[in-house]
Amino acid sequence: MKAMRNLFDALRPRFEEGGAYHRLYPFYESIETIFFGPIERSRGLPHVRDSLDVKRFMALVIVALIPHLCFGIFNAGYQSRLASGLSTGFLPVVWSGAWLVLPMVIVTYVVGFAWEILFAVVRKHEISEGLFVSCMLFPLTLPPGTPLWQVALGISFGIVIGKEVFGGTGRNFLNPALTGRAFLYFAYPVSLSGDQVWTVLSGARETVVDTFTAATPLSVSVSTPASQTVEETLTGVGYSGAKLIGGLYPGSVGGTSTLLCVAGALFLILLGIASYRIILGGVLGVLCTGYFLNLVAGPDSAPFLSLNPFYHLIMGGSAFGIVYMTTDPVSATHMKHVKWVYGFMCGMLTVLIRVFNPAFPEGVGLAILFMNLFNPLLDHIEMQWRMRRRISNV
Amino acid sequence: MISVRTAKGYDLPIQGAPLEVVDKPAPPPTVAVLPEHIPFIRPRLAVKEGDQVAVGDVLFTDKSNPRLQFLSPGGGQVARIQFGPRRVLQAVVIQRDAADEPVRSLAAPLEPEALDRLPRADLVDLLLRGGVWPFLRAFPYRAIADPDVEPPAIYVSLDAREPFQVPPARYLENQREVFTFGLRVLKRLCPVVHVHADADDQAFCEAYKDIITHKVQGRYPTDDSGVLLYRVRQSPDDNQAWFITGQDLLLVARMLQSGQYPTERLFAVAGSGVANPRYVASRMGAPIAHLAGEIQCKAPRFAVGGTLRGFSGDPEGHMGFYETALMVLPEPEAADFLTLFRPGFGKPSHSRTFLSALRRNPLPMTTNVNGGHRACIACGYCAEVCPVDIWPQMTYKSILAEEVEEYLAHGLLDCVECGLCTYVCPSKIELAATLRAAKHAYRKEQG
Ligand code: SF4
Ligand code: SF4
Numbered sequence: 001m002k003a004m005r006n007l008f009d010a011l012r013p014r015f016e017e018g019g020a021y022h023r024l025y026p027f028y029e030s031i032e033t034i035f036f037g038p039i040e041r042s043r044g045l046p047h048v049r050d051s052l053d054v055k056r057f058m059a060l061v062i063v064a065l066i067p068h069l070c071f072g073i074f075n076a077g078y079q080s081r082l083a084s085g086l087s088t089g090f091l092p093v094v095w096s097g098a099w100l101v102l103p104m105v106i107v108t109y110v111v112g113f114a115w116e117i118l119f120a121v122v123r124k125h126e127i128s129e130g131l132f133v134s135c136m137l138f139p140l141t142l143p144p145g146t147p148l149w150q151v152a153l154g155i156s157f158g159i160v161i162g163k164e165v166f167g168g169t170g171r172n173f174l175n176p177a178l179t180g181r182a183f184l185y186f187a188y189p190v191s192l193s194g195d196q197v198w199t200v201l202s203g204a205r206e207t208v209v210d211t212f213t214a215a216t217p218l219s220v221s222v223s224t225p226a227s228q229t230v231e232e233t234l235t236g237v238g239y240s241g242a243k244l245i246g247g248l249y250p251g252s253v254g255g256t257s258t259l260l261c262v263a264g265a266l267f268l269i270l271l272g273i274a275s276y277r278i279i280l281g282g283v284l285g286v287l288c289t290g291y292f293l294n295l296v297a298g299p300d301s302a303p304f305l306s307l308n309p310f311y312h313l314i315m316g317g318s319a320f321g322i323v324y325m326t327t328d329p330v331s332a333t334h335m336k337h338v339k340w341v342y343g344f345m346c347g348m349l350t351v352l353i354r355v356f357n358p359a360f361p362e363g364v365g366l367a368i369l370f371m372n373l374f375n376p377l378l379d380h381i382e383m384q385w386r387m388r389r390r391i392s393n394v
Numbered sequence: 395m396i397s398v399r400t401a402k403g404y405d406l407p408i409q410g411a412p413l414e415v416v417d418k419p420a421p422p423p424t425v426a427v428l429p430e431h432i433p434f435i436r437p438r439l440a441v442k443e444g445d446q447v448a449v450g451d452v453l454f455t456d457k458s459n460p461r462l463q464f465l466s467p468g469g470g471q472v473a474r475i476q477f478g479p480r481r482v483l484q485a486v487v488i489q490r491d492a493a494d495e496p497v498r499s500l501a502a503p504l505e506p507e508a509l510d511r512l513p514r515a516d517l518v519d520l521l522l523r524g525g526v527w528p529f530l531r532a533f534p535y536r537a538i539a540d541p542d543v544e545p546p547a548i549y550v551s552l553d554a555r556e557p558f559q560v561p562p563a564r565y566l567e568n569q570r571e572v573f574t575f576g577l578r579v580l581k582r583l584c585p586v587v588h589v590h591a592d593a594d595d596q597a598f599c600e601a602y603k604d605i606i607t608h609k610v611q612g613r614y615p616t617d618d619s620g621v622l623l624y625r626v627r628q629s630p631d632d633n634q635a636w637f638i639t640g641q642d643l644l645l646v647a648r649m650l651q652s653g654q655y656p657t658e659r660l661f662a663v664a665g666s667g668v669a670n671p672r673y674v675a676s677r678m679g680a681p682i683a684h685l686a687g688e689i690q691c692k693a694p695r696f697a698v699g700g701t702l703r704g705f706s707g708d709p710e711g712h713m714g715f716y717e718t719a720l721m722v723l724p725e726p727e728a729a730d731f732l733t734l735f736r737p738g739f740g741k742p743s744h745s746r747t748f749l750s751a752l753r754r755n756p757l758p759m760t761t762n763v764n765g766g767h768r769a770c771i772a773c774g775y776c777a778e779v780c781p782v783d784i785w786p787q788m789t790y791k792s793i794l795a796e797e798v799e800e801y802l803a804h805g806l807l808d809c810v811e812c813g814l815c816t817y818v819c820p821s822k823i824e825l826a827a828t829l830r831a832a833k834h835a836y837r838k839e840q841g
Pocket of ligand 2: 815
């Protein structure tokens, strides 16, 4: 600790006013405060301040995401080796998975950080730790093995267009990670959609081993023949409810395991970091919409309409999106009651997009981005309502 | 007695509560008045350095309303008149003549029966001349009450929730008669007088149930009259109410009963920076060092008035006109190593992100801001604690954007300046100070 302190004390003057690297001060500050809590005397009103800072707030979100990353590494490796007909022992799986996933994470962080430092230096503000979270979320939403240049492009778009053009963290109303994800989706539809992208083949294989489809549960659901229910089809290709909850199936790196999402949600709600209003609203939105579709589904409508609503929660990225993407506090609604509305609408749109737009089976990302656009309006409505209830004091 | 509950607010789990002893040291050698910390006045000095003054002599008046007089809390010599930057009058210090302190008689003692016969205007005049009028303050700006108006109501706060204040049971000990007389005085000024106390202090509420009109249940700052006003007001006119604290009301009553300027004060001296946290019976405007006694931290911060709302006192300086609490806090010394990764049993927080949330026991605190300044992350904690349902982050943004109509409609003027929003903010944004500054600026604009 002493050596560490000395190192920072020696470096500090170079980054401070008048130092050679003064322009990079935000970067220095960001690193130093990882190791040493900052010291600054308060000016009063009040004289003491809460121990919580943004760094810890965001670090705890990362803590919640680490299990997803670990599981994602395992799952990516497992699916890849399974589809390629290789052995699925634990160590080889982790090894292949790490090679598929970690480069994406590293590229995201390096590129994301570079942009953030650039803007922090130009705009002369500190680096906001929200970046650490965005950079963790982004690769988790991608298929394993996404080309690294696409990863870099996606996170650049997410940070620059999703956040910085609006004035940086705190002013952005779009979720940066999702903005980047959506950009990739639309810019490179071939490489990022369809059935085959979710599993990376390794070895010399060009096609998956025969018995294995490597299709995601969502694409299976969409293509259910009219004679079957979706559940039957899913079970037929090996996607039982339990498997979907567990998450060991092809999909985005971090979003497949519903179980981990539930654990993460409990963790974040317990700590008071994620809004339970949004999460519960989202779950309700999915279930209610799914149930409503069950009601309207006639004998000739697509089998997807009659799907047990719970399947919408456990398939694909909806749980991940609801727990981690809707709750990004900056791009979510800020007022209390409209959080329910926002969450509910996200859930509802997710299901509607899935069911009615077969070309776009994963609706959660778009649903959230779409709702992000409406959040200022929702906030405005609640604020007006609150102001009207006050006895005026002017 | 009406019960009022407020759900918001927050009780700071801070160490250093005063022990239940009252220390009565010899009177201090100097006393002072600090015009700088009397809100909105523009002082015009009536004395100069070296002048002889008696207790109750006028030290300065207010340029905008010369009827507002500020009297000397000590008899002896004007030792020092201290100016700050831009010639702000900071302090008028009196070197007391300890052996034979001269005291000015300001009026004939007022008998309780005579009070009812005294016309209201004469009573106001008497309070102004007696130097105790400034203890009456008016919402929403917390400025000294205007002697020419009659308020819709007067709130008497028997406050004690900010760490750490003298609890009313302490300062009202053997003072019940005086206090009741004070309430009668207020009733002459305005027929509607609300006396509110903290419902958690059950023994006190029971003992004074004939006096208390509102029992307020909740966390800090429910003891603030502004919070009660926010809860009970019926119309916009109610916002012009006045308020006074219990200890100050005792001074008002004593002034009328004795005809002299009252100078006794009971102070709470607390915080982890003092060796002996305790109550101290001393003089108004007593020196900080005299009250603090032994200091047990290297770099002390003297929060005069309380942990949240107090101003930073000069170690060589004095207590202010209104302040009855002295909180001594250690300034931060060394940075914590790797706090980011610690569970934080010993880290006080309003949030649940440290394991201290499991126990909520009093913890040591320093004046460290505990984090870097960041843009608002919209966590919503500030709105969770605001006792008057302001959404501080929204109001803050509209203040920066100078949307006056907007932030007034948000309820800016209801802000009781409690400081909680700033306390909880993880982005370390100076919300409360910004809101207060906007309030003051708006008052100035109103003229
Ligand atoms: S806005 Fe005012 S009343 Fe509300 S928490 Fe902040 S300082 Fe207190
Ligand atoms: S507490 Fe601070 S960061 Fe959180 S919403 Fe309020 S102003 Fe924003």
